[in-house]
Amino acid sequence: MQHVANLSELRAKEVHAAAIEVAELSHVYLGRDGKVPALEDISLTVGAGRFVVIVGPSGCGKTSLLMMMAGLRRPTSGTILCAGRPIDVPDPDRVGVVFQEASLFPWLTALENIEFPLSIRHAPRLERRRRAEAMLNLVGLAGFGARYPHELSGGMKQRVSIARGLVQDPPVLLMDEPFAALDEQTRMTMGHELLRIWSQTNKTVVFVTHSLTEAVYLADEVLVMSPRPGRIIDRAEVTLPRPRTYEMMATDVFGRLRERIWQKIRKVT
Numbered sequence: 001m002q003h004v005a006n007l008s009e010l011r012a013k014e015v016h017a018a019a020i021e022v023a024e025l026s027h028v029y030l031g032r033d034g035k036v037p038a039l040e041d042i043s044l045t046v047g048a049g050r051f052v053v054i055v056g057p058s059g060c061g062k063t064s065l066l067m068m069m070a071g072l073r074r075p076t077s078g079t080i081l082c083a084g085r086p087i088d089v090p091d092p093d094r095v096g097v098v099f100q101e102a103s104l105f106p107w108l109t110a111l112e113n114i115e116f117p118l119s120i121r122h123a124p125r126l127e128r129r130r131r132a133e134a135m136l137n138l139v140g141l142a143g144f145g146a147r148y149p150h151e152l153s154g155g156m157k158q159r160v161s162i163a164r165g166l167v168q169d170p171p172v173l174l175m176d177e178p179f180a181a182l183d184e185q186t187r188m189t190m191g192h193e194l195l196r197i198w199s200q201t202n203k204t205v206v207f208v209t210h211s212l213t214e215a216v217y218l219a220d221e222v223l224v225m226s227p228r229p230g231r232i233i234d235r236a237e238v239t240l241p242r243p244r245t246y247e248m249m250a251t252d253v254f255g256r257l258r259e260r261i262w263q264k265i266r267k268v269t
């Protein structure tokens with residue numbers, strides 16, 4: 001019996017070892033001028049706790065793929081499993097999403113914006129407040145909870161947005177160019193902060209960016225996509241140790257990885 005119990009425990013771990021599994025996914029949009037093949041034969045596995053970055057030319061289908069992983073859009077064909085189960089509709093308990101624009105409600109304070117996903121699920125008021133405040137602390141905004149979005153800088157708004165994505169404690173966080181609107185300095189700081197949060201929370205992160213430096217700095221693994229219809233054309237394992245430091249950007253390993261990814265993208269565009 002003991003043996004059987006161990007076996008099923010092992011199986012459960014195996015299932016959990018993959019946070020996201022995409023198999024033979026293709027997508028065709030029905031646009032105004034006919035069919036737009038957006039994604040073609042995408043298969044990938046994101047291990048639990050991994051930080052995976054997706055890069056690729058504009059319009060190659062990165063946002064579409066993320067929307068499908070979030071259950072916000074159905075692929076034309078293929079399957080997506082999140083924690084071993086299909087994700088057909090948004091499920092904030094399994095997957096949190098952070099978009100490029102902070103998209104906060106201007107009439108709600110920072111704290112109320114973070115609480116929002118909990119209030120639509122009718123979580124008790126005190127519990128909501130407690131969790132939202134913990135998230136505010138986690139993203140380094142303690143004391144700013146009563147501010148409205150227009151009273152916050154771009155970087156602070158993005159922090160609120162990340163806190164909102166994390167408030168339901170989903171095991172997976174999908175981020176679509178979350179720092180694209182920020183200046184370079186703030187962007188670097190935010191990347192570093194995100195790695196701190198990631199290491200403290202054991203989340204699985206799938207992160208889309210156009211910045212190859214950001215990609216290598218953040219990732220365990222970088223997936224490179226071809227132009228539309230997007231396919232995965234390269235997987236680069238980032239072997240740099242953690243925690244990552246700014247000094248690593250000047251190393252040969254960093255430079256070689258960045259160059260390899262750039263050459264892949266350049267060849268196909």
Ligand SMILES: Nc1ncnc2c1ncn2[C@@H]1O[C@H](COP(=O)(O)OP(=O)(O)OP(=O)(O)O)[C@@H](O)[C@H]1O
Pocket residue numbers: 029030031032036038056057058059060061062063064065228
């Ligand atoms: N609702 C839609 N109807 C028709 N075509 C669409 C729709 N949404 C996206 N597309 C097309 O699908 C392709 C992929 O779009 P998507 O937004 O996923 O690309 P992306 O890689 O995120 O681009 P970017 O890097 O510019 O954000 C594009 O050619 C786009 O025009």
Ligand SMILES: [Mg+2]
Pocket residue numbers: 062063064176
């Ligand atoms: Mg996009």
